[in-house]
Amino acid sequence: MSEPLRNWAGNITFTPARIARPRSVAELQDIVRGATKIRVLGSGHSFNRIADTDDTLVSLTNLERVIRIDRAAHTVTVDGGATYADIAAALHEAGYALGNVASLPHITVVGAVCTATHGSGDANQNLAASVIALKLVTASGEIVSYRRGDDDFDGVVVSLGALGVVSEITLELIPTFDIRQNVYLDLPVAAIETHFDALMSRAYSVSLFTRWQGEIIDQVWVKALGSGDEPSAELLGARAADRAFHPIPDFDGSTSTVQLGVVGPWYQRLFHFPIEQKASAGAEIQSECFVAREDAKAAFKALHAAQDQFSGALFISEVRSVAADQFWLSTAYGQDTIGFHFTWKPEWEATIAAVKAVEQALAPFRPRPHWAKVFTIEADAIRALYPRHADFVALANRLDPDGKFRNPMIEQVLFR
Numbered sequence: 001m002s003e004p005l006r007n008w009a010g011n012i013t014f015t016p017a018r019i020a021r022p023r024s025v026a027e028l029q030d031i032v033r034g035a036t037k038i039r040v041l042g043s044g045h046s047f048n049r050i051a052d053t054d055d056t057l058v059s060l061t062n063l064e065r066v067i068r069i070d071r072a073a074h075t076v077t078v079d080g081g082a083t084y085a086d087i088a089a090a091l092h093e094a095g096y097a098l099g100n101v102a103s104l105p106h107i108t109v110v111g112a113v114c115t116a117t118h119g120s121g122d123a124n125q126n127l128a129a130s131v132i133a134l135k136l137v138t139a140s141g142e143i144v145s146y147r148r149g150d151d152d153f154d155g156v157v158v159s160l161g162a163l164g165v166v167s168e169i170t171l172e173l174i175p176t177f178d179i180r181q182n183v184y185l186d187l188p189v190a191a192i193e194t195h196f197d198a199l200m201s202r203a204y205s206v207s208l209f210t211r212w213q214g215e216i217i218d219q220v221w222v223k224a225l226g227s228g229d230e231p232s233a234e235l236l237g238a239r240a241a242d243r244a245f246h247p248i249p250d251f252d253g254s255t256s257t258v259q260l261g262v263v264g265p266w267y268q269r270l271f272h273f274p275i276e277q278k279a280s281a282g283a284e285i286q287s288e289c290f291v292a293r294e295d296a297k298a299a300f301k302a303l304h305a306a307q308d309q310f311s312g313a314l315f316i317s318e319v320r321s322v323a324a325d326q327f328w329l330s331t332a333y334g335q336d337t338i339g340f341h342f343t344w345k346p347e348w349e350a351t352i353a354a355v356k357a358v359e360q361a362l363a364p365f366r367p368r369p370h371w372a373k374v375f376t377i378e379a380d381a382i383r384a385l386y387p388r389h390a391d392f393v394a395l396a397n398r399l400d401p402d403g404k405f406r407n408p409m410i411e412q413v414l415f416r
């Protein structure tokens, strides 16, 4: 008997009646046309049932990898199964970069875009913001193309996979650039009250890593442009690390992208974990809540006050900034945002209790949960956080009148 199919974290066992692995877009169209219910599985890095189905699960890993760079338009077009790891070095070698990336490169571009995946940086929007066109295999098997500026474009990009299968996606490129990464240790929590904005805008991308224990933020990761000033030895009371660190302080720092201020290309510094460090499974569970930037300090304070209720279940938490965008289902829709991310130990009951404690502490700030991670906020409350929710439902009903691309989680959160 073959092994059951699980997500990267191992907390979800997928339940499809059949798994399809088309080798061409024409084959994919036939599969979609013939299916009653269908979902796409990207690289399986989501922590909930967003990708699951009890009917047809389609994986695009066997599609021919496409990396088509258009030097006139400064874009790259990739197939629906490509990962950031597949494309990053090729972009750099061609003189290009992506504006921002997530913490690891092993996720598919479309899977990341669909769930409003993000990195950090006051001027950096989530990864969906680099999309300028995509092709969608809709319920009838027909391919519909969308470009930035089209009606409904802002609805189709962050789709949670509920509108069709993205067979091809085109991303905006910028000239390649260098980054230097420095880690600072033991930032006093008091610095948040007085210096939060200065801290988060200190460099191209800044992450705060904390175990929510005592009065210390364990690490500040500063990813600065390589062309900028030399890093300082101290940052608002935090001291520069003199060895490489993993986000979880006790873990092996040599598995992170190069730190200690060594300048290198964007794709070898902006991810926290390098391309060659592929972990096929991970013993952890993640959740994340986003609040409006203007509420960040008060939200931080509320979590600090409640930290004893959840820090025991935690490996590490990461605080990042995401600039506002206009995608209807984006967690940064209409507001500059701060994400409070939590990497939990792989103990389900303790994790759920801790997730609830975090959500409760953040409730006054109307947190939007990450679509791809664990959350317990009620569907009604989530919908109320998205002013364009009704437009998304209307678009989905038009493109997929029979709900072919919906699974129980999507039905529950968006449609019921």
Ligand SMILES: Cc1cc2nc3c(=O)[nH]c(=O)nc-3n(C[C@H](O)[C@H](O)[C@H](O)COP(=O)(O)OP(=O)(O)OC[C@H]3O[C@@H](n4cnc5c(N)ncnc54)[C@H](O)[C@@H]3O)c2cc1C
Pocket: 008, 009, 039, 040, 041, 042, 043, 044, 045, 046, 047, 050, 051, 060, 080, 081, 101, 102, 103, 104, 107, 108, 109, 110, 111, 112, 114, 115, 116, 117, 118, 119, 160, 161, 162, 164, 165, 166, 167, 282, 372, 373
């Ligand atoms: C270790 C780790 C680190 C992470 N770091 C970050 C981070 O830094 N920032 C962040 O925001 N998130 C982060 N995440 C979450 C991750 O970015 C999301 O789970 C993302 O969706 C994963 O992409 P995937 O390819 O694994 O997609 P899956 O989990 O396989 O699928 C996600 C969704 O996309 C849909 N989908 C995938 N491909 C297609 C397609 N071609 N057409 C239509 N729908 C499609 C699926 O149906 C599903 O609904 C992390 C997760 C892990 C495990």
